[in-house]
Amino acid sequence: MMGFWFTEGLSFLPIGLGVWTTATMVTTYIMAVLRGDVVPDFPYISDTGDKIPESCVFGQMLNISAFLSLGTMYVRYKQVEAMNQTNSRGVRLLNKVGLWVGLLTSVGLTLVANFQEGNVKTVHFIGAALVFGMGVVYSCLHTAVSYRLYPAYASLRLCRARAAITAVGALAMIIAFGTAMSANYQWATHEHAHDRLHWQPGDPGYAPHVASTISEWIMAIAFLFYFFTFIPDFQLTEMDAVIRLKWEELSETSPLIT
Template sequence: MFSLQFASDTGTVPPERCLFGIMLNVSALLGIATMYVRYKQVFYLNLEEAAILKLNKAGLVLGMVSCFGLCVIANFQKSTLIVMHVVGACLTFGVGTFYMIVQTILSYKMQLTKKSVFRIRLVVLLWCAASIVSMFISSVILYSGWYGVDLIQKLHWNSNEKGYSIHMTSTVSEWSLAFSFLGFFLTYIRDFQKITLHVVVQLDGYSLNCTNPQFTDEPRQPISGNL
């Protein structure tokens, strides 16, 4: 019978562990870039709204912490240092959920007439919350000791084993939680269609070795290009 594994179980042994770490580190970097662009978008659309600006800053901090947790998951595998792995998971999914809450509130406050994006994000947020509750309850039951010890390091399950159904519930909930996060980021597509990014490089000297004080007082021509 088919047995589903936890997301972390797919990256416990080499070479899968190496690819797992690379993938999550790259995902964390892309997540930070996405959250920063979203932060700047909200900032420039609400320059005179103090409450929204404070909420926006809080969202950025929460998002950065969540991405840091993803790096912890990537570099502290479940089979090597389980405590740090769990800490990373709590930062990623726990703090990440608060990031989703902040962005959902911002969507409600910013879209005064058409609230379709807010409704979509609210549905995804509820999906995320339901996955967290389901995963937490099933994990507590599974690792309570009723079904054996050291189950947290167990990678392969048989359908005839005691606790298999609880394991499957916990596993499906974890994958569901991960996909809810991905789904939330996909809701940014429509907002980001209204953004054009540019890279601007400004020279502060005539050479790489020194800076001419007079040079900084002269009009400088930015070196720019599309991103």
Template sequence: MSCRADVLPILLVVFLPLTCVITYVMAVVLGHVDPEFPYISDTGTVPPESCVFGILLGLYAFICAFAIYIRYCQVAAYCFERRGLVRANKAALVLGLTSSFGIFLVANVQETNQIVVHLCGAVLSFAGIGVYFWFQTALSYMVKTIPGYCGCVRHFRLVLTLIHLCCCIATLVCGAVATSELKDHDARKHRFHWHSQDGGFLWHVASASLEWVVAFISVVYFLSFIREFGRFRFTFPQVIFTNMAQLNGTDNDSLMISTINKITKTEPNPTAECI
């Protein structure tokens, strides 16, 4: 069974907004957060929205990791003769998978339970994906033979990468200032209800809103792969019974291979393999 690869960016565009909107509405309706720009993690900290947040964002992390691997395979097929690009592509793969794992940590380890683990996941997800974007932007300028390649898209990716970097830095700075100016020092650790009379309120709003911008920039960046992903398909894992000959009571290898091919309905594919 095969599927067009451009379905992956589409799924990413659907899952993240769906996750954020559902958990935000649930958290606001139940009174767990204020409607004025809470952090994304705050909307998925308290049950029952934390359950929905963990499931949907966990699926998003899995799809994100799959799309990153597919992109690695795609670039590897067209830069295998250039060692520098091969190493950069592998480094991008490691960074991308690490950031996906960070997203998974954010989804399943709430800040009220393990704040250190949650923050580590947040750093891995935001910083890791940011560096991954820099690698992919550079590869977009260097590998121009990929089917579906468009020159204007590489410039678009560069702009998104710069905006992502600026917003990440601004989010951290504004969040640090908001925490330092918060009057209620006892509530610094877990603060889900900010009011206009609180110190650092405007800085908090700026930090939280920029965090949402960073998250959606990531989705838009993955969406830029849709044209290149649309030029090839990926095949789902195949189940091959290595003891088929024994089950049939024969040692004929050709009979086993013929039977397997009938089950999987595959044809030889001369394309390059990913290691």
């Protein structure tokens, strides 16, 4: 029986990750703006989940995104492992490093989800650095893997697309962090009648602040598009679980069974 294209193979993982994470950002943005907790003009993504009740929604939904991202990156690891038929040492190394980097990215996502900037700023910033920093590294690693698997398992167009998305994400990250430092420095030199969630055009550092927030949104969208490039590969990928029962060993050693 023919199914829908998004149910083919394991493609539901990157699709689910992209759709769910997008829904998370849109939902908390709408909630935060309607409640007046942030300004509508390009707040930071995590700022939309800083106040209750949107922080609860943001945390729960982003935790699911972290689970989906880890699942996607693990399947990608096993997929590349199977594709590496020549047992290339370079591909094997890039793939293993990519798995650990992906794990750090997912951990960072849970930190961003559960430690809001307004409550535990240091942990939140560590999480953001892991998500975006390790996210760029992961993209670089698997772009390199794609080129090494060309032409057997990756087209040149796909390799170039992943390289372009990686470049956009890396550039956006540099701009986001650089302009954020400039904006925060200018903000700190003046007193304000409102908090950082309500930047106004007349505030010192407003221009670099907006440049930083826009860059963060671009960076997040770039990462989601990168995972979407996995969809064609995942449509042709299946995984089987091997279950081994050690019942005889258990029955000999467990007093509850004997």
